[in-house]
Amino acid sequence: MQNLIPGDMLEVNQKLKWELDTGMTADESSVINDAVLAGTQYFVDEALEGSYWTVKWDAKHQNIDVYGTTGDVVGQIKPTLETLEADFRKDSQGLFIRIEKEVAVVVRDN
Template sequence: MYNMLNFIPDDMGEVQQKLFWLKANGYPDATEQEVIEKTILDGVQYMFDDALEGPYWTVIWDDTDKKLAVRGATSEIVGYIIPRENHSTFSDDFREASPLTWENLSKQVEKLIGSD
């Protein structure tokens, strides 16, 4: 069986698939909210790892579901990533329009890498 533990969902349908898999495979208390938050965190980390050709920067929650902090190679904060305008949380943004969420995240990643 396919292991979805490290799978990064693209949309709410895939969030539901991952949540179902988690509950069926030893994570009975997993929630949709947790899956979305992990999706955002892991997705942005992947974008940086891919763009920088390695895990040189680390993405962490500065304020869970509201603001990501990006740490450089020496642990200094190089920038922050926030939800789209008119959205107070990433999860609300993702639930409303995941393609626009990913586009917003990608633009912010590109801007931070370009300013390095």
């Protein structure tokens, strides 16, 4: 359960329960935001066939920055609604499909 990247709200609630049961401090928003970040990192690793680049939330926790091997930002994942969390809540599968496509473009262009 620890490594589960929730793909929908049912899995978010399962992971939240597991985190709370194991003594972790979490809420629904933190689980969703962790899932979006981990999902983005997964797609970057898959596109590059290894863990060469890193993803992190930007300073305002609004977008996800994609960092290349030199430590420079080579791309960014932005929400279509007010936040990536809101995008997840509206259509988690659609969000992950969009992230996968955007990551492919960032990798292709860099």
